[in-house]
Amino acid sequence: MNAPTYNFAYLDEQTKRMIRRAILKAIAIPGYQVPFASREMPMPYGWGTGGVQVTAAILGPQDVLKVIDQGSDDTTNAISIRKFFAKTAGVETTTSTDAATVIQTRHRIPEAPLRAGQVLVYQVPIPEPLRFLEPRETETRRMHALAEYGLMHVKLYEDIARFGHIATSYAYPVKVNARYVMDPSPTPKFDNPKMDNCPALQLFGAGREKRIYAIPPYTSVVSLDFEDHPFTRYKFDAPCALCGAEDSYLDEIVTDDKGSRMFVCSDTDYCEGRQAAGHRGVESAAPHKEAVHG
Amino acid sequence: MAETTMAEMTGASDQPLLVAEGLTKSYGRLAACRDVSFVLYPGEVLAIVGESGSGKSTLLQMLSAQLAPSGGRVSYRMRDGELRDLAQLGEAERRFLFRTDWGYVHQDPAQGLRMAVSAGANVGERLMAVGWNNYGRIRQTASSWLERVEIDTARIDDAPRTYSGGMRQRLQIARNLVTEPRLVFMDEPTGGLDVSVQARLLDLMRSLVNELGLAAIVVTHDLAVARLLSHRVMVMKEGRVIETGLTDQVLDDPREPYTQLLVSSILPP
Numbered sequence: 001m002n003a004p005t006y007n008f009a010y011l012d013e014q015t016k017r018m019i020r021r022a023i024l025k026a027i028a029i030p031g032y033q034v035p036f037a038s039r040e041m042p043m044p045y046g047w048g049t050g051g052v053q054v055t056a057a058i059l060g061p062q063d064v065l066k067v068i069d070q071g072s073d074d075t076t077n078a079i080s081i082r083k084f085f086a087k088t089a090g091v092e093t094t095t096s097t098d099a100a101t102v103i104q105t106r107h108r109i110p111e112a113p114l115r116a117g118q119v120l121v122y123q124v125p126i127p128e129p130l131r132f133l134e135p136r137e138t139e140t141r142r143m144h145a146l147a148e149y150g151l152m153h154v155k156l157y158e159d160i161a162r163f164g165h166i167a168t169s170y171a172y173p174v175k176v177n178a179r180y181v182m183d184p185s186p187t188p189k190f191d192n193p194k195m196d197n198c199p200a201l202q203l204f205g206a207g208r209e210k211r212i213y214a215i216p217p218y219t220s221v222v223s224l225d226f227e228d229h230p231f232t233r234y235k236f237d238a239p240c241a242l243c244g245a246e247d248s249y250l251d252e253i254v255t256d257d258k259g260s261r262m263f264v265c266s267d268t269d270y271c272e273g274r275q276a277a278g279h280r281g282v283e284s285a286a287p288h289k290e291a292v293h294g
Numbered sequence: 295m296a297e298t299t300m301a302e303m304t305g306a307s308d309q310p311l312l313v314a315e316g317l318t319k320s321y322g323r324l325a326a327c328r329d330v331s332f333v334l335y336p337g338e339v340l341a342i343v344g345e346s347g348s349g350k351s352t353l354l355q356m357l358s359a360q361l362a363p364s365g366g367r368v369s370y371r372m373r374d375g376e377l378r379d380l381a382q383l384g385e386a387e388r389r390f391l392f393r394t395d396w397g398y399v400h401q402d403p404a405q406g407l408r409m410a411v412s413a414g415a416n417v418g419e420r421l422m423a424v425g426w427n428n429y430g431r432i433r434q435t436a437s438s439w440l441e442r443v444e445i446d447t448a449r450i451d452d453a454p455r456t457y458s459g460g461m462r463q464r465l466q467i468a469r470n471l472v473t474e475p476r477l478v479f480m481d482e483p484t485g486g487l488d489v490s491v492q493a494r495l496l497d498l499m500r501s502l503v504n505e506l507g508l509a510a511i512v513v514t515h516d517l518a519v520a521r522l523l524s525h526r527v528m529v530m531k532e533g534r535v536i537e538t539g540l541t542d543q544v545l546d547d548p549r550e551p552y553t554q555l556l557v558s559s560i561l562p563p
Contacts (some may be wrong), residue, residue, distance in 0.1 A: 133408070146386045150393075150423025154408070157415045157422065160429055161451045226429040 009056040009089040015039055019057035019212070023203060026214035031176030032144070033127050038210040042084075047077060048106055049207030051123035052084070055104050058119060058203070059085065064092045066100035071108035071249065071266030078106075095269050107170075109191040111248045111270040114200035116217060122185045124206040127213065129173045129183035149181045152224055160229055169234050175222045176215055184221075190233045190249045195221040238263045243274035244281040309371060311336045311477060311509050312357070316366035319352050326352040328533045329366070336476065339503060339510045341524035341541065343517060343556070349533040350513045351481060357511060358398060358479045359388050370477075393423050397470030397478035401485045403462035406469070407454045413440065413465055414450040420473045439468040443498060460491035464498065471502065480512045484519055496522050517560055521545055529553050 007013065015037075022036035041049040059065070065085050069078040073095040081104060082093045094100050097110040104121040114120060130140045133151050143151065152173050159167045172189035176182050184195060185204060195202065195215060202215040215221060223231040236250045241262040248270060250263040262283055265271035312334040319327040327349040334340055342350045355361035357368055359380045368380045373395060380388065392398070400406040407416050417436035418426075426432050437447045443464040445457075454462050463483065470478060483499065484492040500523055503510055512523055520527050520541060527544045529537040529552070537550045548554045 133411075142385075146389060148389065148423060150419055153422040153427075154411060154415045154419050157418055157429065157432065158411055161412050161414055161433075227427050228430050 006088045008061070009059045009085065009091075010042075011039065011053065011056045015053075016057045019053055022212045023054065023057065023214065026203070026212050027201070027216050029180070030216055030219050031180030031182040031213060033211040033213045035210055036212050038207045041207065043080070045208040046125060048081060048104070048123035050205030050209075050212070051104050051106070051121050051207075052081060052205075053207060054121045054203050054205035054212060055081075055085065055102060056089075058121075059089055059091060059102060061089070061091065063101045064094050064099055066094050066097065066103045066269075067105075068103065068108060068110065068267075068269075069106045070251070071110070072268045074268065096273075097267075097269050107186055107188070108249070108266060109187060109194045111245075111265070111267045112273075114194075114198060116199040118200040120198075120200050120202045122187070122202065122204045124183070124185040124204045124211070125208070126171075127183055127185075127204065127206040127209050127211040129171075129181055144180060147179065149175075149224075152181055153226070156224060156226065156229075160226070166225065166229055166231070172231075173224050175224060177219050178222075181224070182213060182215075188234065188249055189223065189231075192221070192223045192231070193233065197221075236263050239281060240265045240271060240274075241281040241283040243271045243279045245271070245274055245279070308335075309375075310334060310377075311338075311371050312511075313369045313377070314357060314366070315369075317353065317356055317363050317368065318365035319349075319356060319361065320364050325533050327356065327363075330535055331366070332528065332535075332538070334477075334509055334511065336509050337507045338526065339508075339512065339524045341512045341514060341520035341527045342530060343514060343520050343527060344530035345515060345556075348530040350515075350530055352533075353530070354479055354481055354511065354513045358392070358396065359383070373476075393420055394473045395475050395477065397467075397475045399463075399466055399470055399478065399480040399483050401482035403454065403459070403466045406466045407462065409455045410453055412451045412453055413445065413457070416454060416465060417469050417472050420469065424473065435472065436468075439472050440465075442502070443468045444494075458491075459487055460495060463487065463495055467499065467502070471506065471508075474506065476509060478508055478510045480510060480514075482514055482516075483512065484514070484516065492519075499523060517545060517556065529556070 022034045026034045067078045067082045069075040086093050097112040102119050106123045134140050156166050170188045171186045204213045225231040239246045242264050248265045251266045254261050310333045315331050317330040344350050356363045369377045371377045414436040417439050418432040440447050524541050527541045528535050531552050537553045548557050
């Protein structure tokens, strides 16, 4: 299986060592963005080049890899990355959250609780939470160094002033270990509470921006808010149409051009697991039926 | 001495707030500022006047610790009463001072404001930076400050880029004063505004300075601004202070030929 022209997990050993050093530093300073010499990967920026490099650096022959994109195991991005490592590292891959030791993700944290020993690798487009308010990198670095985070609340203030509530629904800023303010990558804020005190190691890789940061296991992660406008999770007010789950993050799927839509779990593994266990939603059978033309 | 007299007049404490000693800044052979010394007391307003290129702005930047002097030093009395050399302060302390105990009003409001975020957030930013965490209170304080600087509170959620020049400048003042600083630096605060707007702004600044007992250092080339706002005037030419004294005294009875020239070049009202 292992193609002879590739080193294990594609990257050469020196590069992996360099990335591991950055990861170790990131774990030592939770939430701090560690610069690293990001490499060109055989995929475009925005497809997870940062996450792929982190995964390549931590993967061992015994690991079991799961890749999700928006919670789903079967989108192009997830399948391509899974195949990439199956080919270059020959590791076992899975779609089961429970069976995986390394999970690379874009935009979601699995619904099933993570356990100690697992590693969650996030693909990050823009690692700097202050970026849209302060365009100067020199200035944002200084603000992190001096823990000057008033600006972050300016963003939340603007939300409330404009929409009446904190309307930021993804990439919702968090404070890690009561020190660094961090962008949790574009995960929905629904997933923010899962980061807090999580038994699994969480690593974040931004390929284009050349930054790695981390949340070690059992670290406090607090979503920023105001006393009188506390942080709330956001979720569609409906159960999953396939498995009836009421506690999961849902995708809205448009089913025709007349305004019909259905809500289904974004985490496909979770949804399939529940269906296999006999849970049913209102439209359980529908998506598998072939449309009759004519 | 003039200094002590002023301090007594304004009823402030007799300990200086800011002390500049032999401030010098040179860029290679060019000396932008030479051997400037003075003492500023709480509640006192000092105007620095002179033509373009006389070193006023360089001096202001050194006083506000944005530019390291080539020689001399600036000391500031912190809120705990201790006089500290600004060059000895750590960066965190200096930035904290700048956000809380000082204000800096730029000539161009775009430099002092966040043009893309609402007026309320602009005023509230300093409060959030010192740890205010209650939206309702931040908003209420911001709105009361907008009222004080005569901006319609209905426009609290508008971004300053939709404001007129005079409103922007007033907003910048509100943003600076919200943490109740003790010292405000102003760099040509009325530059680029038309005359009626200037008059209103000056009026406002004068009443705020009186009300809050602010000390201020105002850099201007407009002698009318100096006369209206300041207690004391320093005249600069080619990087040196050539004349200093009480505002009325300097402007009504200038001793130096250059000051006489400056005063006589104002059109009579």
